[in-house]
Structure formats: structure tokens, C-alpha cells
Amino acid sequence: MTSKTIIATLLFCVIAIPAWAGNPVWLEGKTEQSHQITVYRSASCGCCKGWIDHLKDHNFDVTDVTVDDVNEFKLKFNVPPNGASCHTAIVDGVTIEGHVPAQDIKRLLANRGDIRLLTVPAMPSGTPGMDTPGAPKDDFRVYSISKDDRVDVYQTYSNY
Numbered sequence: 001m002t003s004k005t006i007i008a009t010l011l012f013c014v015i016a017i018p019a020w021a022g023n024p025v026w027l028e029g030k031t032e033q034s035h036q037i038t039v040y041r042s043a044s045c046g047c048c049k050g051w052i053d054h055l056k057d058h059n060f061d062v063t064d065v066t067v068d069d070v071n072e073f074k075l076k077f078n079v080p081p082n083g084a085s086c087h088t089a090i091v092d093g094v095t096i097e098g099h100v101p102a103q104d105i106k107r108l109l110a111n112r113g114d115i116r117l118l119t120v121p122a123m124p125s126g127t128p129g130m131d132t133p134g135a136p137k138d139d140f141r142v143y144s145i146s147k148d149d150r151v152d153v154y155q156t157y158s159n160y
Contacts, residue, residue, distance in 0.1 A: 023137065025160045026128045029103030030058050037096070037105075038063040040073040041087040048087045051099055051129030058102035060091075083119040083143060094118065099127035104142050104155050117145040118154060126160070 037055060041048035043066040052062050067073065073088045077095040085098025092109055097119035108118055119142070123130055126137030137160055144154040 023126065023131045023160065025157075026054055026101055026103075026131065027057065029106065031106060032059060033106065034059045034061055035091050035106070035109060036061045036063070037089050037091040038065060039087055039089040040065050040067050040070055042066065042068075042070055045086055047099070047123060047129045049129075050131070051087065054128035055102050055105075058106065060102065060105075077117075079117065079119065080145070083117070083121050083145065085119065085121060086123055097121075099123065099129050100142055101128050101155075101157075108144070108154070114146045114148070115144045115154075116147045119143050119145065127157075 037060045039048070039052055039055075039062060041052075041064070052064055055062050070086070070088060074084055074097070077088060077090065079088060079095060079097050083097055087098065089096040091105060092112075094105075094108065094112065094115065095117040096105055097117060099120045100118045104118060108115060120127055120140055121143070124138040124140040125135050127140060131137075139156075139158040141153050141157070142155040144152050146152075
């Protein structure tokens with residue numbers, strides 16, 4: 001292999017691989033603003049690692065905590081069972097449950113109101129961390145839960 005071929009191959013990888021990695025919609029709303037976030041997850045969960053990478057792409061400073069029992073943290077941070085997913089995170093006193101897009105977290109932190117939790121229940125295909133190449137893009141909602149436990153739709157994603 002010649003040096004020109006090697007350089008061309010490396011250049012192709014640098015340009016093309018990001019196009020294959022996830023959905024570009026998850027880069028929308030990216031800002032330079034940084035937030036400290038702690039993520040509690042199972043060591044064996046690959047999609048959690050994908051969501052953490054998504055957060056890092058949005059300049060979150062992630063403390064990645066692998067635990068034996070994620071449910072312990074769901075109880076501690078008052079995540080309702082019907083709002084549960086595979087990982088739980090805390091950022092600036094707000095609980096984030098599941099594959100919530102980083103841009104929604106940043107929007108909430110800029111104007112939090114009385115919201116105590118954002119959640120994407122279950123693990124919809126196509127969400128950040130669940131967006132492997134070729135994965136279906138399921139419609140999904142991000143729900144907010146207020147301090148008085150009122151549930152609202154925070155953001156809806158369809159045809160993304």
C-alpha cells in the first residue's frame with residue numbers, strides 16, 4: 001500500500017465515519033456551554049455508553065458510574081416506574097432518565113421552571129445511544145415531571 005493510498009483511506013475514514021455514527025439531528029442545538037453530569041448505569045449496557053458519547057459530543061463533563069443495581073438510583077431520585085429506562089443521571093439537581101437528547105437537557109437547564117425530571121421511558125430505537133446505523137427511528141416523546149409530579153410532554157420526535 002502506498003503512502004498516498006494510506007492517506008486517502010485515512011481521510012475517507014475521518015470524513016465518512018462520522019456520517020455513519022448516529023443521526024445528525026442529535027447534533028442540533030449543540031453549544032459550547034458545559035455542564036457536569038453524573039450517569040449511573042450497568043457496566044454491561046452498550047447503549048448507555050452510546051448516550052454518554054452523545055453527551056460528550058454536546059460538551060457535557062460526564063462522570064460515568066457503573067453500578068450493580070441501577071434501580072437503587074431510580075428510587076433515590078424518585079423516577080416513576082412507568083418513566084424508567086436503562087440509566088439514570090443527575091445534572092444541576094435535575095434527574096435525567098433514559099435516552100434524553102442532550103439539546104433537550106441544555107434547553108431545560110437554561111429555563112428549568114419547576115421541572116425535576118426529564119425522561120424518555122423504555123429504550124426507543126433511534127434515540128441518542130440507540131441510533132446505530134440502520135436502526136429504525138421510532139417516534140418518541142421526552143416527558144417532564146414537575147416537583148408536584150405533574151407529567152407533561154416536553155418534546156416530541158417524529159420523522160427525524
